[in-house]
Amino acid sequence: MFVATHDPAWGQKLVAPTPSMGWNSWNHFAGRVTDADVRAAADALVSTGMRDAGYIYVNIDDTWEGTRDGSGVIRTNEKFPDMKALADYVHSKGLKLGIYSSPGPKTCAGFEGSYGHEEQDAATYAAWGIDYLKYDLCGYRDVMTAESHGDAAKSNQMMHDAYEKMHRAIVKAGRPMVYSLCQYGWDAVWEWAPSVGGNLWRTTGDISDNYDRMSVIGFQQAGLEKYAGREHWNDPDMLEVGNGGMNGDEYRTHMTLWAMLAAPLLAGNDLSKMSDDTRAILMNRDVIAVDQDTAGKQGTRVWAEGPKEIWVRELAGGGRAIALFNRGESDLPITLRLKDAGLKSGARAKSVWKGEEIRLAGEQTFQVPRHGVVLLVTR
Numbered sequence: 001m002f003v004a005t006h007d008p009a010w011g012q013k014l015v016a017p018t019p020s021m022g023w024n025s026w027n028h029f030a031g032r033v034t035d036a037d038v039r040a041a042a043d044a045l046v047s048t049g050m051r052d053a054g055y056i057y058v059n060i061d062d063t064w065e066g067t068r069d070g071s072g073v074i075r076t077n078e079k080f081p082d083m084k085a086l087a088d089y090v091h092s093k094g095l096k097l098g099i100y101s102s103p104g105p106k107t108c109a110g111f112e113g114s115y116g117h118e119e120q121d122a123a124t125y126a127a128w129g130i131d132y133l134k135y136d137l138c139g140y141r142d143v144m145t146a147e148s149h150g151d152a153a154k155s156n157q158m159m160h161d162a163y164e165k166m167h168r169a170i171v172k173a174g175r176p177m178v179y180s181l182c183q184y185g186w187d188a189v190w191e192w193a194p195s196v197g198g199n200l201w202r203t204t205g206d207i208s209d210n211y212d213r214m215s216v217i218g219f220q221q222a223g224l225e226k227y228a229g230r231e232h233w234n235d236p237d238m239l240e241v242g243n244g245g246m247n248g249d250e251y252r253t254h255m256t257l258w259a260m261l262a263a264p265l266l267a268g269n270d271l272s273k274m275s276d277d278t279r280a281i282l283m284n285r286d287v288i289a290v291d292q293d294t295a296g297k298q299g300t301r302v303w304a305e306g307p308k309e310i311w312v313r314e315l316a317g318g319g320r321a322i323a324l325f326n327r328g329e330s331d332l333p334i335t336l337r338l339k340d341a342g343l344k345s346g347a348r349a350k351s352v353w354k355g356e357e358i359r360l361a362g363e364q365t366f367q368v369p370r371h372g373v374v375l376l377v378t379r
């Protein structure tokens with residue numbers, strides 16, 4: 001297996017020792033995002049306590065891009081009057097700023113991509129003070145199609161090269177940045193992303209704010225656990241918690257599953273208007289601790305029967321996170337057999353969403369709500 005090391009260019013500094021946490025503009029604001037929205041998100045990360053819980057990246061997704069000047073330097077559009085000033089603002093709050101581009105001539109939303117300007121763009125981002133780059137294949141697919149003439153191997157090689165090219169450009173620019181690959185999991189990206197410098201790579205197409213899509217994406221991650229670890233993580237896409245399309249049990253499933261998967265936790269809601277429920281889900285310290293566990297071992301499914309699934313994640317120090325998911329359309333009992341989770345009878349656990357300490361019997365049945373979850377963390 002490929003063992004990723006951090007970029008020598010960054011010295012001893014790791015950029016993603018645990019999965020990145022923060023906020024991204026796309027799921028809620030999409031193409032409407034402005035400088036003011038990003039500042040408001042930064043303010044809210046601080047005032048809600050999310051920053052102190054670990055959410056430190058403020059990531060601008062697509063639609064910030066303007067045109068290039070006469071020498072090819074990328075400019076922002078009118079929604080983002082001064083990116084350097086925005087970065088300074090975000091940094092002054094103890095947060096980090098992320099940005100978005102594409103290896104293609106155009107981004108997914110049809111804005112200017114980095115094609116042919118990779119070094120120039122990386123240098124511009126570094127000069128602005130950018131700390132994170134999401135690099136979205138999009139427009140580059142047309143280049144691959146045009147130049148590979150139906151040769152799939154050539155097309156895939158072009159894609160690898162395009163991602164590696166931008167990584168080299170970032171390293172040359174000299175400012176440490178999390179490098180997030182977004183190409184929807186094509187060509188088993190988990191097998192090669194670390195070798196082109198990826199810290200995170202999207203494993204699927206886009207999430208949307210409903211239980212069906214979220215659960216299809218999340219539960220299909222079983223099997224990818226061996227590819228995750230320090231500095232290199234599977235990314236099943238950003239969070240939808242708080243966007244309104246799922247109920248509390250469904251959002252708790254979303255958050256729990258992402259934590260079991262050692263996934264990046266990038267909130268995708270309007271942080272300036274959060275309900276108490278949303279806040280409690282995004283800021284549950286025990287769930288965040290599972291996601292950020294320093295052993296960096298992604299969990300997986302250990303048992304399933306119809307709509308009932310049990311997932312286990314091994315934690316540093318010998319503890320375990322055990323998630324009992326009910327994917328069914330009614331409340332169901334799920335029986336945990338401790339030996340299936342590698343535990344002995346009498347083990348102590350916290351039932352995280354209930355906030356209760358319990359002692360586990362050899363076989364124990366939990367009532368799990370429709371589309372809901374019981375999360376146990378043993379010590």
Ligand code: GLA
Pocket residue numbers: 026061062107108109136182205206
């Ligand atoms: C793609 C990505 C999304 C988002 C949009 C922006 O669909 O997968 O996450 O970045 O592009 O246009």
